[in-house]
Amino acid sequence: MYNKNAERRRVLKREWKNWALSYAMILPAMVFFGLFCIYPLCNLFHLSLFRGNVRNPYKSFRGIQNFVDLFTKNPDFVPALKHTAYYTAVVLVLLISLSVLCAVWLSKDRKLNHFAQSAIFSPHLVASISCAFVWSWMFSSEIYGLFNTILNAIGLKSVRWLDQPSTAMNCVIVMNVWKNIGYYSLIIMSALKAIPTEIYEAADLDSASPIRQFFQITLPMLSPQLFFLLITITTGSFMVFDSIRVMTNGGPGNSTQVLCTWIYEYAFLNNNSLGLASAGGVVLLLILVLITILDFRGLERKVHYQ
Amino acid sequence: MGEIVFHQVEKSFGSNKVIENLDLTIRDGTFTVLVGASGCGKTTLLRMIAGIGPATSGQVLMDGKDITDLEPGKRDVAMVFQNYAIYPTMTVRENIEFGLKNKHIPKEVRDKRIQEVCASVGLTEYLDRKPNTLSGGQRQRIALARAMVKEPKVFLMDEPLSNLDAKLRVQMRVELIHLHKQLKTTFVYVTHDQVEAMSMADDIVIMDKGKILQQGTPEQIYHDPNNTYIAQFIGSPAMNVLPLDAENRFGFRPEAVQLTREKVDGARYCRKGVIQVREMLGSETLYQVAFADGQTVSVKMLNDQYRSGDHVVLNVGDNQLYFFDRDGQRIRRAAVGDAQYAALLQTAGGMSDV
Ligand SMILES: Nc1ncnc2c1ncn2[C@@H]1O[C@H](COP(=O)(O)OP(=O)(O)O)[C@@H](O)[C@H]1O
Ligand SMILES: [Mg+2]
Numbered sequence: 001m002y003n004k005n006a007e008r009r010r011v012l013k014r015e016w017k018n019w020a021l022s023y024a025m026i027l028p029a030m031v032f033f034g035l036f037c038i039y040p041l042c043n044l045f046h047l048s049l050f051r052g053n054v055r056n057p058y059k060s061f062r063g064i065q066n067f068v069d070l071f072t073k074n075p076d077f078v079p080a081l082k083h084t085a086y087y088t089a090v091v092l093v094l095l096i097s098l099s100v101l102c103a104v105w106l107s108k109d110r111k112l113n114h115f116a117q118s119a120i121f122s123p124h125l126v127a128s129i130s131c132a133f134v135w136s137w138m139f140s141s142e143i144y145g146l147f148n149t150i151l152n153a154i155g156l157k158s159v160r161w162l163d164q165p166s167t168a169m170n171c172v173i174v175m176n177v178w179k180n181i182g183y184y185s186l187i188i189m190s191a192l193k194a195i196p197t198e199i200y201e202a203a204d205l206d207s208a209s210p211i212r213q214f215f216q217i218t219l220p221m222l223s224p225q226l227f228f229l230l231i232t233i234t235t236g237s238f239m240v241f242d243s244i245r246v247m248t249n250g251g252p253g254n255s256t257q258v259l260c261t262w263i264y265e266y267a268f269l270n271n272n273s274l275g276l277a278s279a280g281g282v283v284l285l286l287i288l289v290l291i292t293i294l295d296f297r298g299l300e301r302k303v304h305y306q
Numbered sequence: 307m308g309e310i311v312f313h314q315v316e317k318s319f320g321s322n323k324v325i326e327n328l329d330l331t332i333r334d335g336t337f338t339v340l341v342g343a344s345g346c347g348k349t350t351l352l353r354m355i356a357g358i359g360p361a362t363s364g365q366v367l368m369d370g371k372d373i374t375d376l377e378p379g380k381r382d383v384a385m386v387f388q389n390y391a392i393y394p395t396m397t398v399r400e401n402i403e404f405g406l407k408n409k410h411i412p413k414e415v416r417d418k419r420i421q422e423v424c425a426s427v428g429l430t431e432y433l434d435r436k437p438n439t440l441s442g443g444q445r446q447r448i449a450l451a452r453a454m455v456k457e458p459k460v461f462l463m464d465e466p467l468s469n470l471d472a473k474l475r476v477q478m479r480v481e482l483i484h485l486h487k488q489l490k491t492t493f494v495y496v497t498h499d500q501v502e503a504m505s506m507a508d509d510i511v512i513m514d515k516g517k518i519l520q521q522g523t524p525e526q527i528y529h530d531p532n533n534t535y536i537a538q539f540i541g542s543p544a545m546n547v548l549p550l551d552a553e554n555r556f557g558f559r560p561e562a563v564q565l566t567r568e569k570v571d572g573a574r575y576c577r578k579g580v581i582q583v584r585e586m587l588g589s590e591t592l593y594q595v596a597f598a599d600g601q602t603v604s605v606k607m608l609n610d611q612y613r614s615g616d617h618v619v620l621n622v623g624d625n626q627l628y629f630f631d632r633d634g635q636r637i638r639r640a641a642v643g644d645a646q647y648a649a650l651l652q653t654a655g656g657m658s659d660v
Contacts, residue, residue, distance in 0.1 A: 206452075221394070
């Protein structure tokens with residue numbers, strides 16, 4: 001006779017097996033994620049409530065006083081925030097616009113472009129520390145600085161590129177844009193290649209000028225990639241560290257001090273300010289979360305997915 | 307007006323010559339269908355009219371004006387692409403409106419035209435939807451509406467129905483014929499489907515390997531084909547073509563055959579055969595008939611009176627026989643004279659075995 005209960009037990013058993021297998025398969029990834037992401041994150045929150053140093057992080061409990069101090073007492077944090085915001089905004093605008101322009105230019109089928117594509121991509125393959133060193137040399141105010149040598153050769157005065165507050169940050173920006181543009185152009189370029197050519201032919205028949213085709217067809221078709229660039233470049237720029245550490249180390253003065261160099265300084269160089277640095281880290285995290293949420297809320301509706 | 311003339315047109319892709327020395331006149335106001343097997347250069351020809359794939363040499367004229375190198379947007383043409391080429395990021399309305407906006411047509415005029423066109427193709431309720439939320443048939447209508455709203459002198463259509471299911475295809479065929487009747491503009495329609503060509507065209511242009519084999523009305527093409535390629539391309543099942551003598555061949559259409567038990571009086575070509583395969587299609591029945599020498603021919607009959615294995619006699623009259631030379635070119639009575647033509651008929655008749 002047909003047994004309902006037995007049937008249900010069989011189904012449940014099968015479902016449980018399914019469930020167990022699925023979780024077993026993602027377990028390794030989850031372990032790593034917990035170990036290297038969740039645990040340090042909790043630790044960061046915990047640290048941010050104390051005063052201490054690396055050797056003795058929990059010297060005294062401060063509650064939210066660290067966060068209050070960041071914005072009221074600490075002389076460097078708010079400027080570092082501003083510098084980071086400036087850096088991020090300029091890098092974002094430059095990288096997105098230039099990588100789209102480069103991609104449009106490079107995606108035309110010319111002989112030169114095969115070379116240009118690899119040339120523009122190659123900086124991405126070099127460690128950013130090495131890039132930073134090379135550019136420090138080019139920007140150098142010493143006799144061997146490349147840019148000043150060129151300026152002098154054509155009869156212009158030297159510029160103290162990295163040694164004056166008015167230009168230092170922009171020099172770092174130039175180097176980071178140069179390093180990353182190839183990678184982002186590549187992403188845009190592959191998206192461009194995926195746009196069917198008939199659409200442009202239809203637009204030609206619809207008497208659309210090239211500029212109108214770019215803004216009405218190309219850009220909207222690239223919106224998923226542009227959105228991806230927006231998120232990755234924003235979060236990446238907020239966390240800029242190595243190039244600044246090598247090229248200016250936050251100077252001159254504190255004109256290139258950004259959030260991460262600030263955190264580094266307060267966590268490992270200054271005494272008894274590990275808690276304060278952790279609080280800075282928490283603020284950085286919150287800003288990134290906020291920006292990402294705003295991006296998704298505000299812009300994702302405009303993104304066209306196939 | 308919308309007359310298109312190709313004069314000594316050539317087109318190469320690299321070293322690959324796709325179209326050579328082509329002359330063609332597409333008369334104003336006709337529904338002209340370019341038909342031929344895949345890869346024969348139909349799309350290439352259409353793109354020359356549109357201006358999106360210019361000729362390598364030669365001239366394309368529209369109403370007597372040389373448009374060979376004119377920008378696509380400045381020609382008075384609209385095109386429906388095979389895969390529709392709808393702008394995916396725009397709504398239906400924006401898709402249809404795009405060409406009008408680029409030509410700076412005032413908003414009231416745009417709105418009025420869009421409303422009219424969308425009412426006629428049945429898109430009105432979808433105007434604010436994105437194309438990816440619509441079905442294949444509806445996208446097809448967007449492409450059509452986008453072309454119609456421009457009110458061009460010439461409509462170009464590249465296999466516009468090939469992505470639709472069979473039922474919708476038949477329906478759209480009728481709608482397009484109707485549309486042409488209404489607009490009375492020139493339609494240039496590309497297809498590889500001879501049924502579509504026959505059913506829609508005022509004028510059929512049959513192409514093969516970049517050459518034009520014949521241009522004419524569907525009746526001319528069907529009843530008076532220039533060569534075996536056309537004879538076998540138009541009509542389904544294809545015309546039976548059999549060897550006549552050492553040089554020539556002859557043919558007859560499956561539907562021109564009388565299948566009987568006994569020889570029919572007055573028939574020229576009468577052969578005994580056995581029904582090998584019978585396909586009952588409802589309104590008609592297809593037979594494969596095998597002769598004693600192993601040759602098989604297809605026959606189409608309106609009545610369904612025979613079964614596989616039946617012994618029958620196949621009868622073809624004088625007027626149903628076509629003769630072709632060794633290159634497959636048609637041998638016409640007018641060209642060779644009555645005497646020689648009678649000899650050909652005689653030879654065909656001599657092959658009868660009843
Ligand atoms: N962009 C192109 N580059 C190279 N060859 C092409 C191109 N477009 C078409 N061809 C060639 O031209 C011939 C005719 O193509 P087409 O006009 O598209 O044929 P049809 O539309 O009749 O199927 C084909 O042999 C095809 O390979
Ligand atoms: Mg084609």
